[in-house]
Amino acid sequence: MDLKDLRYAIAVADEGSFTRAAARLNLAQQALSKQIGDLERELEVRLFDRMPRGTRLTPAGSAFVEAARVTLTQSQRAMAHARTTNRRESQVLRVGLTPSSVFAGDAAASLSFFRRRQPLVRIEVLEMAPLAIIEAVREGTIDLAILCSPPDESGEMAGECIAEHPLGAVLPATHPLSGTEVVRLRDLVDLPLITYGREADPVGYDTLLQALARRGLRPRLADVRAGGPPSLIGPLIAEGEAWAFATADCSWPLYERTPGLVYRDFADSPILEQRWILWLHDAPSPLVGEFTELWKTLHGEWSHRDLSYTI
Numbered sequence: 001m002d003l004k005d006l007r008y009a010i011a012v013a014d015e016g017s018f019t020r021a022a023a024r025l026n027l028a029q030q031a032l033s034k035q036i037g038d039l040e041r042e043l044e045v046r047l048f049d050r051m052p053r054g055t056r057l058t059p060a061g062s063a064f065v066e067a068a069r070v071t072l073t074q075s076q077r078a079m080a081h082a083r084t085t086n087r088r089e090s091q092v093l094r095v096g097l098t099p100s101s102v103f104a105g106d107a108a109a110s111l112s113f114f115r116r117r118q119p120l121v122r123i124e125v126l127e128m129a130p131l132a133i134i135e136a137v138r139e140g141t142i143d144l145a146i147l148c149s150p151p152d153e154s155g156e157m158a159g160e161c162i163a164e165h166p167l168g169a170v171l172p173a174t175h176p177l178s179g180t181e182v183v184r185l186r187d188l189v190d191l192p193l194i195t196y197g198r199e200a201d202p203v204g205y206d207t208l209l210q211a212l213a214r215r216g217l218r219p220r221l222a223d224v225r226a227g228g229p230p231s232l233i234g235p236l237i238a239e240g241e242a243w244a245f246a247t248a249d250c251s252w253p254l255y256e257r258t259p260g261l262v263y264r265d266f267a268d269s270p271i272l273e274q275r276w277i278l279w280l281h282d283a284p285s286p287l288v289g290e291f292t293e294l295w296k297t298l299h300g301e302w303s304h305r306d307l308s309y310t311i
Contacts, residue, residue: 003075005039006068008032009047013065017054076139077156077282093287094124096133096145107146110295117294121287130201137278144288145278149204159278162295165247166270170233172240173260182267185217192222194233194244208271215268234258247273 011021012032022029040047047061057065093114097107111123126142133145138156151157169188171178177187198205212219222242226233230251233244238260246252250273252263277295279288 001039001042003072005035006072008035009039009061009065010068010072012036012048012055013057013061016056079140082140091118091121091287092124093121093144093285093291094126094142095291096126096128096136096142096147098127098130098133098147106295106299110291110298113298114291114294118287118290130204134278137280140280143279143285144291145276147276147278148274149201149278150274150276151278151281156281157278158281159276160292161274161276162292163275163299164272165250166265167245167273168248168252168263168265170237170244170246170252170255171262171264172237172243173262174240175243177264178262180264183264184267185212185215188219188243189217190220192242193219194222194224194226194236194242197225211271215271230254231258234261237261245271245273 008021008025011025012018015021015024018029018033018036022032025032036048043064045060045064046058047064048055049058095107095111097104107125111125115121115123126136128136130147130149133142133147134149134152134157136142137145146162150161151159169183171183171191175191177183195208196205209219222236224233224236224242230246231254234255235258236242237244237255238258246255246263248263248265255261255263277288277292279285
């Protein structure tokens, strides 16, 4: 038995189905069924009841999966400690960014300045989806992440809010609302919204829709799912068939390179876009603290407030 077997058992327990668990693990269903069967024979315990529509944990299986979760968490923490310590000794700073991050310019400036201050430190930048970045921080494969999510409630990560910007709307210049100075969200009910898909950030996606609903908008979602870059989304909006969120000082300057677009603030209570630097709580590299302080010096220091919605 190894850690892989624990992951497989947890996936089947979470999904309640070999089919869904195999899809989650990118395995063939037959291969996953064989792995779980081999594990049960090794343990001499039946972990799952096989039913016509899915699986159900046996009492022994429930006990095993509960312990497996603890073991996996501890193993991830041990690996993260080892990786972080190794990079600390070898003077490496690994940074995670989302591919379409509108903060890439600020990140580049901060990393460039940091490199001049710490010429012996090797800097590695990795582009990942938001969920992958969080997992990479948790596993210790990167030292810090720059993204729009605060630390989760697990206590495994810490972080600091480095920016807050109110969101506005990017609209087609031909749309009637483009002639107004500000836009009410509920007036956008008939215009499809282009935003990222829920699978990219389920918590952020659900929170965004809830924030819009509190302000009177249950948006029509466009057939296109994209969180960026503006060079891709802008032409779609300019055709007159959709709108998207942007911030006046960060992402709108990238949109306005595309003809046929306008930016308008919202008349509603603000929806703030936040940016965070996250790191591993138990074993932060001293380089993380130095980089965070440098960022705040270069780009301004922000205090985290209790807001109805941030992204």
